[in-house]
Amino acid sequence: MTKNQALYEYALRLGDTSLVLGHRLSEWCGHAPLLEEDIALSNMALDLIGQSRLMLAYAGTLEGKGNDEDALAYHRDARQYRNLLLAEQPNGDFGYTIARHFLLSAYLVTLYQKLTKSSDETLNGFAQKSLKEMIYHLRHASDWMLRLGDGTPESKQRVQESLDACWLFTDDFFDADAVDAILQDGTAPDLADIKTTWLVTVTSVITLAGLQIPATTNGFMRSGSRKGNHTEYLGHLLADMQFIPRAYPGTKW
């Protein structure tokens, strides 16, 4: 694998995760528990879709086959998608969406912080811009973790169950492979470092919320996003998302 190929894969991982997570959040629009949350979740979805456009456009350039953001978003199948597995999990109840967003935004904040020091100019610029957005996402999700964890007995139980369910997909965040190895030249951070910082961040909020860190030692953890081994949910998400460009090839909208 060349450095260019590694960067392409890396850009897809970032771009696909933002896109799929943004898509999931956008499904809340019009259905949230509070009007204020309709607005907040849509806002965050917009941030993520914006991020994905930057990264997919970059991936297209690196790939060099003339694919733009839309060609990559709408004309790859699930097996070619590189988003983190947790991002594609269905919204569940509001507590699940919050737990999912909490774990993922804590990860992306940590990752983007490191990427602001990347020697790759595009990744660097992307991270500078996106970090500010993700810090807001993490604050929003953390605030809700506290409210739900320390709210009513029902909310505590619900959010704990969601946290446990989401936790299964967190090893996938740190599943370093050859791509990461090649980019250890100052382009991308060491995922082991990211994991340490991430764990400190999420532990402090989970503890403050009166919740338990899910047990991992006996639990079976899911991963596979690096190789496009997804859960069954992604295919349905893409079927929705890609319907028009697939049904009417070569058209402009």
Add this chain to the structure above:
Amino acid sequence: MEATVTADMLEREKAFNDRIARGEVIEPKDWMPERYRKQLIRMMSQHAHSEIVGMLPEGNWITRAPSLSRKASLLAKVQDEAGHGLYIYSATETLGVDRLELTQQFLDGNAKYSSIFNYPTLSWADIGAIGWLVDGAAIVNQTALAKCSYGPYSRAMLRICKEENFHHKQGYQILSIMMQGTAEQKEMAQDAVNRFWWPSLMMFGPSDANSPNSEELMRWKVKLHSNDDLRQRFIDRTVPQGEAIGLTFPDDKLKYSETTRSYEWGQINWDEFKAVVSGNGPCNKQRMQARKTAEENGQWVRAAAEAYAAKHYN
């Protein structure tokens, strides 16, 4: 005792009517007749509910938008509508009701919302048609309301109209691009206009002769133009826009008159309008159900937020 109160009330009401006649703006702390307050609450809350229900037909296409930029702009548009709802609810609260109470009336089926949102969005072109026609009609209505006698409502309309103008442009652009596309795309765009044209005209409400609240609202300058006037204004500005991109309208009576410098047109199906307003439109049940489900599913979340606030902010 009672006689003095009545005399006093009459005095105040006369002073109020004089203020209106002079074109003064009424602010929340000013005295106002109970009936004026009630009518405004009814109108403004209906308007707010419409913004919220209006999120549903367009929200239906967010996950299926045909490009990432379209996805982002549709999402931003629907989010704007949520913001409008929130803003108008706040303006309504200045009249001494709260949002919870208004939302409850709506969920109980005791408040109306714009009939247009009970029509389904069947293709991507519908997103264009809604932006162009529905936001277009809303602009005509809201530009007039921006000059209404109640300060908070008028200011809300001013602010909202800016965003509606943007929505209107975006919708028109969606249809323009489709009209330059393949035969299938053109057909889709035309079909959307065929389905949304008459319901958009119905958005202005019944003819003035059959509009029970019109007379009173116009006397108080809550409404400054009749439903029919606004509808005509909408037709006159919209038809040339459609023709410019090759769209036609499903009305064989539609014709420009040089004498009136205005369009003559056919007849609204008022039976359809009545059916939709009374709950029997194509999507009334689904729209109400979607809002009820959101409300029910959110109950435990709101309860948690309240419990948390009680523990930590008291």
